[in-house]
Amino acid sequence: MLEKIRWLKQEKNAVIIVHNYQRPEIQDIADFVGDSFALSQQAALTDADVILFCGVDFMAESAAILSPDKTVLIPDVDAQCPMAAMITREALITMKQRHPDAGVVCYVNTSAPVKAESDICCTSANAVEVVESLDYDEVIFVPDKNLARYAARFTKKTIIPWDGYCPTHHQILPRDILDAKEKHPGAEVLVHPECRPGVIDLADSAQSTEGMVRHARSSHSNEFIIGTESGMIHRLEKEFPTKKFYAVSDYTICPAMKMVTLPDVVRSLENLKHVVTIPDAVQERAKRALDRMLQVGATR
Ligand code: 13P
Ligand code: SF4
DSSP states (O other): OHHHHHHHHHHHTEEEEEETTSOHHHHTTOSEEEOHHHHHHHHHHOOOSEEEEESOHHHHHHHHHHOTTSEEEOSOTTOOOTTGGGOOHHHHHHHHHHOTTOEEEEESSSOHHHHHTSSEEEOTTTHHHHHHHSSOSEEEEESBHHHHHHHHTTOSSEEEEOSBOOHHHHTOOHHHHHHHHHHSTTOEEEEOTTSOHHHHHHSSEEOOHHHHHHHHHHOSOSEEEEESOTHHHHHHHHHOTTSEEEESOTTOOOGGGGOOOHHHHHHHHHHTOOBOOOOHHHHHHHHHHHHHHHHHOOOO
């Protein structure tokens, strides 16, 4: 299968872009693996004709928005982020009417129509900087209430959060961190900003998934408790084979992120399916929100 994928990639002039939470065997075939911010950058820069996106719906959509002239493929259309589905365009319009003086930041974990109704997108790597970049004192932040509350720690602006959350991160409880610390007393605790505030309070650092890679590289620690989706452990072990990484619990698995398999990748490249398309009515406005985010950059 690996041989076939290599051959198909060449034949179709395709690049395989993979999120850090994907299955190990999918990460291992990536041309590029990273967090949502870095993947958006890659999607905007590549000169391949075809982008095969191994991640979830909103990531492949972002690639299609940023690279409208390329063929963007998602191997499994059922790989849908439940948090992205927690806010609709209509709900955001109603929220904007209730807060007419507020700017709108949307996490990239949203549909293209929600992006189109927003001033700017953000990822977990730049939520604070994006909020600060707006000329508004009030900021509507959708859909993740945990990332909104995390950003609120670092700004004087009033953040108005939507009541969404990531089921995979929200289920991690302070108790899980305390138990993991008891088991691994010498380990540093890294968690994702999609976690509850009480979990973040117990951690040594809150980082995007790529931020965790950078942190593990620069830290003097040799052991880390990882409070994010379990796919991250493969990425970290591969980068730092002499360091030890422990998942905070056995349940930090995102079903949507685990859907893409190697046979799906072969089928997707062979048949050029499933092509991600963005409605004309939202393409331009959604791209503007993503482009603004790319201009702000990323720090975490
Ligand atoms: P990052 O990799 O950007 O930190 O995103 C985490 C996530 O939950 C993506 O679905
Ligand atoms: Fe969505 Fe959470 Fe899964 Fe990321 S880990 S795709 S935010 S449900």
